[in-house]
Amino acid sequence: MLCTLLDTSCASPAPKEALAPPTIGPDSVVEVAAGAHYARSRTHKFFWGRHYRKEWATPVPVRVFNLSTVVPGGLTPVQAGGSFQTKNLRLVDRNGVEYVLRSVDKDATKALPPRLQNGPIGRLMKDQTSVIHPYGAFIVPVLAQAAGVYHTNPILGYLGDDPALGKFRKDYANALYLLEERPDGDQSTVRSFGQSAKVQSSRKVFTNLVASSRYHVDARQYLRSRLFDMWLGDWSRREDQWRWASFPTPDSTVRYQAIPRDRDHAFFKFDDGLMTHIIGWIKSNYQSFHKNIRLSDVEGLNRAARPMDKSLLVYLSAEDFRKVADSLRQRLTDDIIRRSLQVWPPEIYALSGEEFTEKLRHRRDQLPAVADKFYELLARDVEIPGTDEPERFVVEPAGAGQVRVRVYRATPNQSPTLIGQRVFNARDTRSIKLFGLGGNDVFEINGLPDARIAIHIYDGAGQDTIRQQQPQATTSNRIVMYNSNDGNTVEVGKAIKVQDYQPAANEFDGTGWLLRHRLY
Known part of the structure; x- marks a missing residue:
């Protein structure tokens, strides 16, 4: 039985020599x-x-x-x-x-x-x-x-x-x-x-x-x-x-x-x-x-x-x-x-x-x-990357069980340009991760998005700003800001958890994003 299962020479063996080429x-x-x-x-x-x-x-x-x-x-x-x-x-x-x-x-x-x-x-x-x-x-x-x-x-x-x-x-x-x-x-x-x-x-x-x-x-x-x-x-x-x-x-x-x-x-x-x-x-x-x-x-x-x-x-x-x-x-x-x-x-x-x-x-x-x-x-756990240039990420409620995320190109001395946006529903999505990658990014939390969707913010490289429009709000939710402590400005209330972290090479910067895609 071992011969039959592992050794293809046991039955109708492949020729050891290549077949003679056809006559042209x-x-x-x-x-x-x-x-x-x-x-x-x-x-x-x-x-x-x-x-x-x-x-x-x-x-x-x-x-x-x-x-x-x-x-x-x-x-x-x-x-x-x-x-x-x-x-x-x-x-x-x-x-x-x-x-x-x-x-x-x-x-x-x-x-x-x-x-x-x-x-x-x-x-x-x-x-x-x-x-x-x-x-x-x-x-x-x-x-x-x-x-x-x-x-x-x-x-x-x-x-x-x-x-x-x-x-x-x-x-x-x-x-x-x-x-x-x-x-x-x-x-x-x-x-x-x-x-x-x-x-x-x-x-x-x-x-x-x-x-x-x-x-x-x-x-x-x-x-x-x-x-x-x-x-x-x-x-x-x-x-x-x-x-x-x-x-x-x-x-x-x-x-x-x-x-x-x-x-x-x-x-x-x-x-x-x-x-x-x-x-x-x-x-x-x-x-x-x-x-x-x-x-x-x-x-x-x-x-x-x-x-x-x-x-x-x-x-x-x-x-x-x-x-x-x-x-x-x-x-x-x-x-x-x-x-x-x-x-x-x-x-x-x-x-x-x-x-x-x-x-x-x-x-x-x-x-x-x-x-x-x-x-x-794809909607279950979402990852939204920025770039090595400055971006502005805006997170806000969009109705019961819904969260809207908008990402803008933050060009100095110019009006922000919308890169992309999407409304996420708790029926489909359980977590959203935002990756600043490089540049001096801005993360804005407007109000308190629905707690049924966990939101994780990773600052990446650069000196970023993370601010909450209603910092006095204390309603429990599932927003975590991962702060690498490299000069960020953090203006959030107690409802948002701020956690220090050491960026991992395969997750939170541009090089890591290419590693994730097996391209670096």
């Missing part, structure tokens, strides 16, 4: 399977899942990439890269526009210590690449365009032993790849990136968001992208899975819009084996692409992106979430779903077409309920 004829089309080595015995599939093994093992006709002619003027390889799973090769055309080749097959064993990579654990990790649909990424552009979500435009192809690979020939020849635009820099000619003249990384964008409130993310557009992720079952949406199209605005600010990239974990099918079902129960972020999106699974489905979601969606209301979800549901018609699946080779459509049609239709109709649950999870 003059028509520049070859028959190739994305991963014939994922075919397994019935016993193995019982324990470790059926997954998309048939799709991996089925040969399909694929065009051959010739780097000298694949785009006008050809492509020149410049840099190898990739994650622990995907092998990437960055290329550039004659105009300096960048592309990337991404391997269709994956190898997660690179994340293991070398001594484990070729043993039973390594072979099992490699085998579980079959949870990913090898051709899933290719249906996304049609769907994303209809949804109003930015996207790359991958092309499937086989790269033979092309001399144009140069020094990369040994490691990258004779494999199946997707070729797509690399969303970076000047993309003013690419409609699917918003024709932005400056596309930036998450590290750069979040650094700017922390530095100044003159940079901001289009929250509704980001929410649309996140609900689209959930529809696809794409649970791996951490910060590095995004690029950002930037757009200067007439009021001298910069607006960012999200560009999702890397759809490797969309349409994930993991829990159809005995052992993988158990693992999926323990690792609840490993969400499988089912016909129904269970509301109890929404938290796990979004765990990787939670720090981003909490920061970037903080000013949106429940009504905003519903409107975006309804818009998506209406745009993603049955005809759009049908058209997207037609990009697959007929051999793959015969295996997956009916299944995906049914699942995408049912999941689409659930989007409003999923959006409600998503809002509920």
Whole structure:
């Protein structure tokens, strides 16, 4: 039994030698399977899942990439890269526009210590690449365009032993790849990136968001992208899975819009084996692409992106979430779903077409309920960050069980500019944390907000002012001001608790905010 469960060589072993590359004829089309080595015995599939093994093992006709002619003027390889799973090769055309080749097959064993990579654990990790649909990424552009979500435009192809690979020939020849635009820099000619003249990384964008409130993310557009992720079952949406199209605005600010990239974990099918079902129960972020999106699974489905979601969606209301979800549901018609699946080779459509049609239709109709649950999870404990420039935070009652928070840009010698505001209801929210980060911030407490919502104020760096408009009020409430004692002015009554604290590096300053987003 141990052999069956841990050693993938026990049944239908994967070949130790790579398959011989197909013969490339003059028509520049070859028959190739994305991963014939994922075919397994019935016993193995019982324990470790059926997954998309048939799709991996089925040969399909694929065009051959010739780097000298694949785009006008050809492509020149410049840099190898990739994650622990995907092998990437960055290329550039004659105009300096960048592309990337991404391997269709994956190898997660690179994340293991070398001594484990070729043993039973390594072979099992490699085998579980079959949870990913090898051709899933290719249906996304049609769907994303209809949804109003930015996207790359991958092309499937086989790269033979092309001399144009140069020094990369040994490691990258004779494999199946997707070729797509690399969303970076000047993309003013690419409609699917918003024709932005400056596309930036998450590290750069979040650094700017922390530095100044003159940079901001289009929250509704980001929410649309996140609900689209959930529809696809794409649970791996951490910060590095995004690029950002930037757009200067007439009021001298910069607006960012999200560009999702890397759809490797969309349409994930993991829990159809005995052992993988158990693992999926323990690792609840490993969400499988089912016909129904269970509301109890929404938290796990979004765990990787939670720090981003909490920061970037903080000013949106429940009504905003519903409107975006309804818009998506209406745009993603049955005809759009049908058209997207037609990009697959007929051999793959015969295996997956009916299944995906049914699942995408049912999941689409659930989007409003999923959006409600998503809002509920984010509204429970709220974090509102400032920037390293001065801000003014205003907290006040907004009716029974409600608290209003407004945040302004406090520019010297100018009228305050509203950055964002939101009314919170005790039915949804149990705590609100305000983070001053840098700058000389002002925190104003007007009256005594409803005590059913706990409010925590963290001054951060700078010499801040914390004042209460009615300091004589003594009604018990749940407002705590955390004072780092670095020259703050504190003018509050007994109803507000003032607590000394030593700022933690991962919580209360700009650098800590980037650490929170795994970007520092």
